[in-house]
Amino acid sequence: MQTNGKLTVDAEPYEFTFSPDTCALVIIDMQRDFLEPGGFGEMLGNDVSMLRRTIQPNKALLSAWRKAGLQVIHTREGHRPDLADLPPAKKIRGRSATCIGDAGPMGRILVRGEEGHDIIAELYPQAGEPVIDKPGKGAFYSTDLQAILKYRGIKQLIVTGVTTEVCVNTTVREANDRGYDCLIPEDCVGSYFPEFHDWGLKMIKAQKGIFGWVSHSSKILAALS
Numbered sequence: 147m148q149t150n151g152k153l154t155v156d157a158e159p160y161e162f163t164f165s166p167d168t169c170a171l172v173i174i175d176m177q178r179d180f181l182e183p184g185g186f187g188e189m190l191g192n193d194v195s196m197l198r199r200t201i202q203p204n205k206a207l208l209s210a211w212r213k214a215g216l217q218v219i220h221t222r223e224g225h226r227p228d229l230a231d232l233p234p235a236k237k238i239r240g241r242s243a244t245c246i247g248d249a250g251p252m253g254r255i256l257v258r259g260e261e262g263h264d265i266i267a268e269l270y271p272q273a274g275e276p277v278i279d280k281p282g283k284g285a286f287y288s289t290d291l292q293a294i295l296k297y298r299g300i301k302q303l304i305v306t307g308v309t310t311e312v313c314v315n316t317t318v319r320e321a322n323d324r325g326y327d328c329l330i331p332e333d334c335v336g337s338y339f340p341e342f343h344d345w346g347l348k349m350i351k352a353q354k355g356i357f358g359w360v361s362h363s364s365k366i367l368a369a370l371s
């Protein structure tokens with residue numbers, strides 16, 4: 147539905163209305179390290195195949211968003227090759243045999259510039275789409291995301307990617323406290339834990355949208371078409 151250049155998407159807890167020119171698609175951490183065997187996700191003991199259902203819906207949404215000429219931002223979690231930005235607590239957490247920075251089949255785990263750190267081919271960034279390299283779970287912490295949103299006039303975010311309850315939720319909470327509206331299409335976010343995915347989305351939309359809105363990519367595509 148369109149009114150005065152604004153689009154409305156059917157969502158929970160109620161419809162999400164946005165101006166396409168000031169709304170960015172923010173794709174969180176769709177990296178080989180989380181979605182492919184041998185990376186950080188598997189190092190943490192997870193079944194990385196759990197996240198693969200998010201790829202096609204993200205691809206379709208990204209394609210439609212690009213076709214409409216709208217703004218796209220990608221993020222990647224990872225650390226400097228010298229690990230100077232790696233909190234010692236994050237390095238040793240989990241007592242894994244291998245840690246962030248150690249060699250793996252896709253290069254050094256969760257290190258910038260390594261194969262595993264890169265975004266999966268299906269969602270590869272295009273020229274002109276900012277890629278935010280973040281050391282933490284939230285995309286605002288220790289990054290230039292807020293400056294980019296400000297200078298590009300972005301007021302609302304459609305947040306997708308992985309994982310629902312970790313980097314997506316942390317970013318949505320950070321964005322909410324900074325005054326941004328966030329809409330999360332549930333089929334475009336995924337978790338290694340189905341129950342955390344469900345509750346992660348419930349926590350966003352509860353209390354009349356305490357952190358934001360939840361919808362489905364089909365509803366965003368319908369609004370765009």
Ligand code: TIU
Binds near residue numbers: 180310
């Ligand atoms: N472990 C897990 O679920 N997620 C992360 O460590 N990072 C992101 O969510 N990107």
